[in-house]
Amino acid sequence: MKCNLEKIKYYTIGNDKLKAKIMNYGCTLLSLYVTTASGETLDVVLGYEEIKNYFNNPPCFGSCVLPNANRIENAEFSLNGEMYHLDKNDNKNNLHSGFEPLHKRLWDTVSVDETSINFSIQCDDMDMGFPGNQTFDVRYSIEDNKLKIEYEGTSDKDTLFNPTNHSYFNLLGHGKCDILTHELIINADTFTPSDNASICHGEIVTVADTPMDFRESVQIGSRINVDYDQLVWGNGYDHNYVINESATKPSELRVPKSDRNITGHGAVPSVIPSATLTAPDKSLTLNIYTDAPCIQLYTGNYLSWQDIGKGNVKYGPRYGVALETQYAPNAINVDTFKKPILRKGETAHSTTVYEFT
Secondary structure (H helix, E strand, O other), X not given: OOOOHHHOOEEEEEOOOEEEEEEOEOOEEEEEEEEOOOXXXXXXXXXXXXXXXXXXXXXXXXXXXXXXXXXEHHHEEEEOOEEXXXXXXXXXXXXXXXXXXXXXXXXXXXXXXXXXXXXXXEEOOOHHHOOOOEEEEEEEEEEOOEEEEEEEEEEOOOEEOEOEEOOEEOOOOOOOOOXXXXXXXXXXXXXXXXXXXXXXXXXXXXXXXXXXXXXOOEEHHHOOOOOOHHHHHHOOOEEEEEOOOOOOOOOOOOOOHHHOOOOOOOOOOOOEEEEEEEOOOOOOEEXXXXXXXXXXXXXXXXXXXXEEEHHHOEEOOOOOEEEEEEOOOOHHHOOOOOOOEEOOXXXXXXXXXXXXX
């Protein structure tokens, strides 16, 4: 959804270690500046040079995706015995909530200070096809070397609440090179296989003895071209992992003490380790913690050299990696998955923390 460029406002929050540039259009993360141990400052997320390109933004650079991230099969779901129909914007399926999702709208800026900013937006009943008059809030905050994103939702009808942030990371700096030599750990013993349309149908299988195994640190590109149906169908990694309830390697994936019980807008579940991404030269590491049940690994397989990034850099395939904390794809239609249902009159929360070391 296009809007008047004059209505778009930009905010920078942070400190001398970490700064985030965010805009009220889609409450989008435009840049994330990290100061390394050597004193170098790097912008580690991909994004456009021209703000008008965010009006389309097929890769979802920096987007806070609401109300529902990822795919819903046949763009429909049943809730309380009633069938709801959504936009078919991914062939016959719904992806990231449709043609005019909330990351393509202006949000209200509720409050802002040096280290935090709060956005809010309201949706009418059946907006985008989702039931309920809904209110969503997103809060960005920075403390020391951590960026925290908190999501909150309320509705006067049962509806869906499955938020994520779709930033693409490159710890050598955006536009520097591809991320295939970055090393990755995912705190997950299982993943949910998808079909050739990237739809999950309920299987939860072990990552053991497959190229999907990131329980130990592995270069992202070391197995990405293996002749394995999941990688062939996705043209690389575009898969959902079920996060373990605790870290398999506590020394590598440790929860910051200050974030064990995040309160934000109200009490929420404790965040736990989900992934660790490390630059090839070991100059920078990103630890991700979340209270979401899953994380989607997407290696930017369909980024195009036509994508003109910040500084007029052209982004090629796999120039960034998205690590999207969320519910499993198509979860609302699959009984074996945890379902992202926001109950009438209740308040739903989700929190993800990005820690740079």
